[in-house]
Amino acid sequence: TFFCFTVKHSLKNLVTGSYGIPIIPDFVGVLLVDDIQTGYCDSSQKTFKIQHDWAEEILENDPQQKGYYNIKCFEDEPNKFRQLISSLKGGSEGFHILQRIDGCELDENTGEVAGVLQYGHNGEDFLKFDLKTLKWIAQKPEAESIQQKWNADVAKNNYYKSSLTGICPQWLKKYLDAGKSSLQRREHPSVSLLQKTPSSPVSCHATGFYPDRAVMFWRKDGQKVHEGVDPGEILSNNDETFQMSVDLNVSSPEDWSRYECVFQLSGGDEHIVTKLDKTVIRTNWEEKNGEIKTAD
Structure with a gap:
């Protein structure tokens, strides 16, 4: 959608x-x-x-x-x-x-x-x-x-x-x-997946877009997800562009491949789709000997 x-x-x-x-x-x-x-x-x-x-x-x-x-x-x-x-x-x-x-x-x-x-x-x-x-x-x-x-x-x-x-x-x-x-300037963002700890929500973060009329949401099997989703506000960057995030609580690890984050900018048909993939999530933690350690 x-x-x-x-x-x-x-x-x-x-x-x-x-x-x-x-x-x-x-x-x-x-x-x-x-x-x-x-x-x-x-x-x-x-x-x-x-x-x-x-x-x-x-x-x-x-x-x-x-x-x-x-x-x-x-x-x-x-x-x-x-x-x-x-x-x-x-x-x-x-x-x-x-x-x-x-x-x-x-x-x-x-x-x-x-x-x-x-x-x-x-x-x-x-x-x-x-x-x-x-x-x-x-x-x-x-x-x-x-x-x-x-x-x-x-x-x-x-x-x-x-x-x-x-x-x-x-x-x-x-x-x-x-x-x-x-x-009528249009700038598309860079989109990243972020997660603080393995049990934290996964945040889909878009930054560098313009204008400030945009939507971002999560989909599962092609359908928009409403439960377990926390959309954030559109915020200003120092370079006159904008950023926003939308968080997702993933219930079970085996479901991850069924999710994707979608960003759409006002005034354009283009959209950016980012698959939920553990290998591309940026974190500040690492796993050693079965323990989760947060980087300083």
Whole structure:
């Protein structure tokens, strides 16, 4: 059994406005392409900074997009966030954090596009835009008055739909094409079998893979094993690749030849199959005169 990964790409803008927190700028905007920070702006600077050469070229050749981000970073959005925070805090002091995420997600397999536009306030859901009804949905009582006001602006809500499902995917495709070598990078791991002692579980360990979307599991006679299996988390390596392990408790030595470890990376049909073989297991113990001794 192999997994069919749904490969999705995304372009998202994360915007944060704050009040009463002196250690951070009162306005921050971040552009993410496939969750990789690609652009940045805040209230302490006057230009939208691009953080990768392949993205810089796109903005230089697309005045519409460059102008969009400059307006969003230094004109429209900061003022909108200040007004919203002012209305939320009323006459009270204390801190306030208002966040917004907007953008789109593209399914590489089906071509389907999903848009997202929502606000959070002090770490909780606040307002969400429904692309089917083109209506704002209040997720806290204090958002209801804003919901009514925004739902009355039909023209702007229609613009949000065309922006999230039309313009955003076009921009995303440009970034994916320009940054293909970075964004669509695929690296397969080296896979090893490890065991601490003869009675310990056998660990199938994969390291050096990219991206961090992968699955690894044990099979017995071609069927995925669920009992006696302990899957580990995907962890980061120092070289920007990843590692993971999955442990197996083997009941009897004569069954070993029936097991194999399978690794599969997102976005590819290739898979790495490693047969459970005592002769290739790496250990830190050795057997002498019938006794098990652990190496120092």
